[in-house]
Amino acid sequence: MPQVVFSISAGGVDVTENIRGVLMSMTITDSEGLEADTLNLVIDDVDGSVEPPTRGVILNPRGGYAGAIRDFGQFSVDSVGYTGWPQQITVSAQSLAAKELAKQREPKSFPKKDFPTFGDVFRAVAGAVSLPVVIAARIAQVPNHFEAQAEESAMEFLTRIGETLNASVTIKSGRIVVMEKGSGIGAGGSVLQTINIRRPGNLLSYSVGEKDEPRYSQVETTTYDRAKNERKSVIATTGLEGPTFRIRAPFQTEDDAKRAAQAKTKELVRAQAEASFTIDGDAFAQAEAFADVRGVRSRVDGLWKVKTATHNFSGSATYTTELQCEVPSP
Known part of the structure; x- marks a missing residue:
């Protein structure tokens, strides 16, 4: 198994060596939609000597294997907690760009004469919080007749109009990314790498549920x-x-x-089924990608779409990735 490596900076300063011996776990959740990506740290502080990050500090985690490291982006610290005994510090943070988008609540209308396409609408909202935006050409060209952001955050507004366009609206690498839902396209406009899940191989455990949801023709x-x-x-x-x-x-x-x-x-x-797969750590597994499952059993093997990818780094265990999945769109 390749060597697992990670690093983390706080406020632009590398603090990896300060916590390497006391970091119990680092969990990074990559989500679909505008639900903020999150970072959670649990730090062993037996003698009370660890200096934790303060609220608002920007953390930048990187991790994976030697020669294949992923930069997971910037996270703003929301809360810091202390428990005992034994003494531990917990740190929770969320995507910096998502926090900025959630704070923007200025009501605004988007009439056709000023915003003729949905691309114009997305660019205007992104510009209001100084975020770059990447939009699939098909979605950017859809005509806008009239839209309005009322008593809702910019995040809620973009989620709402994304649903009407069958668009996945996410924040990745500090950018708003608008792509066709279920297309498997990433922030750079390229196809996301399919996650191969194999038994025997990298699959550690799984859970699949077929739901008794109403079926409509x-x-x-x-x-x-x-x-x-x-x-x-x-x-x-x-x-x-x-x-x-x-x-x-x-x-x-x-x-x-x-x-x-x-x-x-x-x-x-x-909505017809959902699945969870825990695999050997894969730093480049992310939401919106497809997971190709083989060697498990009928009704489990096949293609799934990833809703969230949770990366679990631990000082006392191996690196694992948990994938929450759904049935791909037709």
Whole structure:
């Protein structure tokens, strides 16, 4: 097994050697959507001599194996706790960029004349908190008729409009990344590396649950033309068996209705099962990637989409990665 290595800086200063002998665990969770990525440290402080980071300090963890190190990004310390006995220090931090986006709550409207596409909307919101943005071309070109950020944070606003576009809106490497949900595309616009899970091989444990969620054969949305007083139906199929799922509120245009229907069909398929896989540590496993499982059993083997990847570094155990997964979109 390759040598596990890690380092961590606080406020731009490398503090790895200060905590190497007392760090009990370092857990980094890479999440999908705009849920903030998190960093949690547990430090052994038997004699009370360890100087912990203060709230607001920026931590930058790096880890993996010799020759294959990943920079996990910048995290702002939220809380520091002390317990005994034995004495321990716990440090919780979250993605710096996510915190900035969550604080932005200024109501704003985005009319078509000033923001003709959703790319313009995303760029405006990102610019308000000085974050760069990467947007898939298809999503950036979708026409915007009218949107408004009301009594909600910028994070909540972007999550809401992302759902209507079947878009995954995440914060990675200090950037807002807007990609087609389930596309397996990363922050740089390149395809994320598939995580190969094998038994025998790197799989340590797994749990898969098929959920008794309602199955729908199709989704129906509608448009309403006020001038003609006409209502028109738009249908998208799921590939499953069952009744029709109806979205009651009408949409302004047929294109809007189609996008909403297609997004809902994908959501209904993803809800049919969930899985958790614990594997030998893989520093480059991340949310939105696909996991290819082989050698386990029927109804488990196959392709899954990763929702969260949790990296567990420990001073007393091996490095492991836990993957929470769902059924890929059709």
